[in-house]
Amino acid sequence: MVRDLGGFPRPVLAALAAAERLLTRRSGAGVVLADPEDLGGSERSVVARARLARNPFSLPRTIVVKHYLGEPDPDRPDPFHYEVASCQLFTALPADARPSPVLIAHDPQTRLLVLEDLGRSSTLADKLFGPDPAAARRNMLSWARALGRMQAATAGREGDFGALLRRLGERAWRDPVAEDARVALAKGPALLARELGVDASSAAVLEAHETARLLGGTRYRAFSPSDTCPDNNLVTSRGVRFVDFEWGCFRDVALDAAYLRVPFPGCEASFALPPGLSDTMLEAWRNEIAAVWPDLDEPAVLERRLLHAQLLWVWLTTWWLLPRIRERDRPIGPDATRSPRISSALGHYWRQMARAAETGGLPATAELGDAVADALGKRFPDAPGTLPVYPAFRSVA
Numbered sequence: 001m002v003r004d005l006g007g008f009p010r011p012v013l014a015a016l017a018a019a020e021r022l023l024t025r026r027s028g029a030g031v032v033l034a035d036p037e038d039l040g041g042s043e044r045s046v047v048a049r050a051r052l053a054r055n056p057f058s059l060p061r062t063i064v065v066k067h068y069l070g071e072p073d074p075d076r077p078d079p080f081h082y083e084v085a086s087c088q089l090f091t092a093l094p095a096d097a098r099p100s101p102v103l104i105a106h107d108p109q110t111r112l113l114v115l116e117d118l119g120r121s122s123t124l125a126d127k128l129f130g131p132d133p134a135a136a137r138r139n140m141l142s143w144a145r146a147l148g149r150m151q152a153a154t155a156g157r158e159g160d161f162g163a164l165l166r167r168l169g170e171r172a173w174r175d176p177v178a179e180d181a182r183v184a185l186a187k188g189p190a191l192l193a194r195e196l197g198v199d200a201s202s203a204a205v206l207e208a209h210e211t212a213r214l215l216g217g218t219r220y221r222a223f224s225p226s227d228t229c230p231d232n233n234l235v236t237s238r239g240v241r242f243v244d245f246e247w248g249c250f251r252d253v254a255l256d257a258a259y260l261r262v263p264f265p266g267c268e269a270s271f272a273l274p275p276g277l278s279d280t281m282l283e284a285w286r287n288e289i290a291a292v293w294p295d296l297d298e299p300a301v302l303e304r305r306l307l308h309a310q311l312l313w314v315w316l317t318t319w320w321l322l323p324r325i326r327e328r329d330r331p332i333g334p335d336a337t338r339s340p341r342i343s344s345a346l347g348h349y350w351r352q353m354a355r356a357a358e359t360g361g362l363p364a365t366a367e368l369g370d371a372v373a374d375a376l377g378k379r380f381p382d383a384p385g386t387l388p389v390y391p392a393f394r395s396v397a
Contacts, residue, residue: 012048014046016033020033022114029056063114145284152222155222157223211312219293268338304360343379
């Protein structure tokens with residue numbers, strides 16, 4: 001049984017007890033966990049760290065346990081299956097290409113994963129909200145490189161991922177945001193007209209609909225965690241590592257690379273980047289993927305795809321966020337000290353989109369972007385007119 005229980009919540013202790021039973025069956029020897037540490041998790045899951053007090057020689061000194069709570073929705077893909085398949089895919093990769101913790105064991109009956117412990121690492125969000133601009137910049141570049149390495153290492157492995165999901169009982173899989181994106185493109189113009197009084201021209205709507213090509217079976221597909229918000233990236237001695245693959249999928253690499261520009265669209269911690277950092281991050285990412293997709297090393301080819309990905313994210317995040325401020329403006333997340341106002345974030349997305357569209361040959365989108373940003377500013381005049389940079393960069397901004 002788990003030692004040194006203290007006052008830990010029952011779900012944490014239940015998760016660790018289940019992990020003891022699983023590891024004991026797997027190793028053929030008694031396993032005892034001690035010194036539990038609640039790592040938070042979410043409404044859907046419990047995540048905890050523990051030390052192996054009785055440890056067969058094949059197991060590490062500490063582990064992380066993730067226990068999915070409740071029963072899966074029979075009408076939706078099971079996020080437990082997606083996390084297991086993602087971790088299995090990564091565990092099979094060479095260590096220097098592995099972007100995540102190793103999967104040690106899992107149990108479909110109890111919906112439990114036992115993972116490699118990456119240590120008491122801070123998150124990328126911690127660095128972006130910390131006092132050190134050099135550390136924040138260094139780790140943002142590490143994140144960009146890690147994203148590129150993950151995409152390069154998983155290119156061509158979509159069939160393997162599908163086979164792993166089928167083994168777990170999933171018969172179909174897709175990008176979890178693709179359906180919302182298509183709805184946003186179809187219904188977004190009416191939303192802008194209704195909420196902001198901005199009419200998207202037919203040319204702007206056509207330019208937006210061209211981005212839907214990224215949602216199909218392109219030549220540039222690789223694994224995506226789907227949720228690469230700053231708090232889902234750990235800063236370790238081996239660089240940034242990704243965690244949380246409940247919605248892991250394969251999709252066009254430009255959709256994740258566009259996070260370098262938007263940035264982190266729709267995430268609670270979606271603040272602006274200081275001048276020049278986005279371009280530097282993009283170069284770091286491009287260096288990692290160029291050997292796999294040499295044509296993306298051509299600036300014109302890459303720029304067009306990134307422009308379309310950026311535009312798709314702007315429409316999608318508008319679809320997600322704009323209805324939330326129908327009554328009053330509010331932060332994207334629950335903590336106003338770590339999350340910008342929705343109107344400020346959307347205004348920034350559209351204004352940046354307008355500038356990119358001007359130089360990228362999307363004139364109708366450029367006009368629409370300025371109109372949306374202006375309308376947001378007029379409706380919410382008390383909100384910051386520009387999106388602040390992340391706190392780590394404010395002392396040097």
